[in-house]
Amino acid sequence: xxxxxxxxxxxxxxxxxxxxxxxxxxxxxxxxxxxxxxxxxxxxxxxxxxxxxxxxxxxxxxxxxxxxxxxxxxxxxxxxxxxxxxxxxxxxxxxxxxxxxxxxxxxxxxxxxxxxxxxxxxxxxxxxxxxxxxxxxxxxxxxxxxxxxxxxxxxxxxxxxxxxxxxxxxxxxxxxxxxxxxxxxxxxxxxxxxxxxxxxxxxxxxxxxxxxxxxxxxx
Amino acid sequence: xxxxxxxxxxxxxxxxxxxxxxxxxxxxxxxxxxxxxxxxxxxxxxxxxxxxxxxxxxxxxxxxxxxxxxxxxxxxxxxxxxxxxxxxxxxxxxxxxxxxxxxxxxxxxxxxxxxxxxxxxxxxxxxxxxxxxxxxxxxxxxxxxxxxxxxxxxxxxxxxxxxxxxxxxxxxxxxxxxxxxxxxxxxxxxxxxxxxxxxxxxxxxxxxxxxxxxxxxxxxxxxxxxxxxxxxxxxxxxxxxxxxxxxxxxxxxxxxxxxxxxxxxxxxxxxxxxxxxxxxxxxxxxxxxxxxxxxxxxxxxxxxx
Numbered sequence: 001x002x003x004x005x006x007x008x009x010x011x012x013x014x015x016x017x018x019x020x021x022x023x024x025x026x027x028x029x030x031x032x033x034x035x036x037x038x039x040x041x042x043x044x045x046x047x048x049x050x051x052x053x054x055x056x057x058x059x060x061x062x063x064x065x066x067x068x069x070x071x072x073x074x075x076x077x078x079x080x081x082x083x084x085x086x087x088x089x090x091x092x093x094x095x096x097x098x099x100x101x102x103x104x105x106x107x108x109x110x111x112x113x114x115x116x117x118x119x120x121x122x123x124x125x126x127x128x129x130x131x132x133x134x135x136x137x138x139x140x141x142x143x144x145x146x147x148x149x150x151x152x153x154x155x156x157x158x159x160x161x162x163x164x165x166x167x168x169x170x171x172x173x174x175x176x177x178x179x180x181x182x183x184x185x186x187x188x189x190x191x192x193x194x195x196x197x198x199x200x201x202x203x204x205x206x207x208x209x210x211x212x213x214x215x216x217x218x219x
Numbered sequence: 220x221x222x223x224x225x226x227x228x229x230x231x232x233x234x235x236x237x238x239x240x241x242x243x244x245x246x247x248x249x250x251x252x253x254x255x256x257x258x259x260x261x262x263x264x265x266x267x268x269x270x271x272x273x274x275x276x277x278x279x280x281x282x283x284x285x286x287x288x289x290x291x292x293x294x295x296x297x298x299x300x301x302x303x304x305x306x307x308x309x310x311x312x313x314x315x316x317x318x319x320x321x322x323x324x325x326x327x328x329x330x331x332x333x334x335x336x337x338x339x340x341x342x343x344x345x346x347x348x349x350x351x352x353x354x355x356x357x358x359x360x361x362x363x364x365x366x367x368x369x370x371x372x373x374x375x376x377x378x379x380x381x382x383x384x385x386x387x388x389x390x391x392x393x394x395x396x397x398x399x400x401x402x403x404x405x406x407x408x409x410x411x412x413x414x415x416x417x418x419x420x421x422x423x424x425x426x427x428x429x430x431x432x433x434x435x436x437x438x439x440x441x442x443x444x445x446x447x448x449x450x451x452x453x454x455x456x457x458x459x460x461x462x463x464x465x466x467x468x469x470x471x472x473x474x475x476x477x478x479x480x481x482x483x484x485x486x487x488x489x490x491x492x493x494x495x496x497x498x499x500x501x502x503x504x505x506x507x508x509x510x511x512x513x514x515x516x517x518x519x520x521x522x523x524x
Binding site for chain 1: 412413414416417418419420421422423424427431432435436438
């Protein structure tokens with residue numbers, strides 16, 4: 001069975017004025033379909049940077065110095081900008097740390113969900129996009145999703161927002177989901193809820209990769 | 220919940236109900252705008268119809284003065300046109316030019332500000348320097364130059380017909396940097412927020428991130444700036460027309476009316492200049508008051524240009 005994701009000898013460096021800083025030095029791991037993988041490390045160990053490098057979104061002074069990121073046999077660190085955009089959010093999606101920040105404050109949840117769908121499939125009808133969005137919201141146990149679709153992010157609690165972000169990550173049925181410390185910003189009971197939800201979705205839905213926080217007990 | 224109910228529950232409506240100045244200025248503005256829209260129905264005379272103008276009626280003072288007549292409530296101008304009708308029609312032209320110029324400024328400035336702010340780098344540097352250059356030309360100078368060329372090309376008679384789009388163009392082009400700078404400043408703050416990164420991770424193209432995600436977040440400073448810019452554009456138009464570069468005297472705006480009476484002000488016919496001037500002040504003041512109110516509600520860190 002071919003691996004879904006294979007990271008080989010990944011070296012990420014940050015070019016600074018004072019010289020180069022190596023963020024990750026030869027990271028290798030592989031992940032097959034349906035498998036979960038957790039990355040544990042202290043803060044600053046390079047977990048987030050590794051995650052961003054998979055979808056080729058390292059922010060400016062950072063770059064991939066050597067190594068490969070193979071996603072279904074394709075080296076994502078070398079493909080064209082259009083190709084990677086097609087993969088991002090469509091076949092690989094990502095869940096961020098802080099649910100308070102990752103939703104656009106002035107757009108309704110419904111707009112944000114349907115826009116993501118339209119970006120990857122411009123021909124999709126509005127009705128169809130809405131139905132997919134409703135379906136995903138039900139999967140993450142958002143009560144009365146029809147009403148919720150018309151609400152803005154500030155009308156949700158932190159835990160609810162993280163559920164919505166998970167629902168957005170699920171929208172296009174991606175093969176791989178990178179979860180970058182998805183519970184850092186939440187309190188302990190909600191952390192447990194979100195983790196349970198993610199675990200459950202792993203079983204029923206798709207293939208996941210977890211990148212998780214440095215607190216081992218949640219791993 | 221429909222949109223009207225949502226608006227009734229909003230903070231904007233809540234603060235509006237408690238702000239007497241805002242209510243008063245909105246009422247004044249609505250009366251003026253409605254009068255301008257329905258000018259043909261409201262105005263007692265049609266100032267564009269030469270048959271209704273009698274030169275023998277010229278320079279009749281307002282009705283409350285000794286020599287005034289009830290037919291012409293606010294008197295007549297030097298050509299015998301009813302002041303009230305001419306002012307309503309003039310205000311109509313002023314408002315059309317003001318809104319048109321602001322629409323042009325806003326489209327240009329917002330687009331440039333959004334893309335320059337988001338992409339940064341050379342594109343940003345180019346457009347912001349262009350804005351600096353644009354702002355260092357006085358719009359009066361540009362207008363004098365352009366109208367001189369245009370009048371030479373199409374002739375003075377034809378110029379009157381294209382004066383409205385010409386004024387929209389001159390005022391619109393001279394003020395786009397105001398929008399570009401305001402929008403760029405908010406884009407610079409917005410693009411570092413995580414929802415933009417999340418959109419990028421979700422595979423959005425950069426133009427969709429700019430238009431669908433960032434643009435709605437910059438709307439409140441744009442709205443506040445627009446009210447101020449409408450007032451500015453109306454004033455700019457009046458200034459240009461006063462200098463004889465704007466609307467011709469047979470289709471006067473408020474500015475050309477003020478100008479037409481200016482020579483007569485010392486011969487006692489004060490109303491030809493003073494009344495359109497007063498109307499202009501009321502119009503601009505009510506727009507500015509509303510702008511102040513909006514700025515207080517949205518509270519953006521905006522320099523009042």
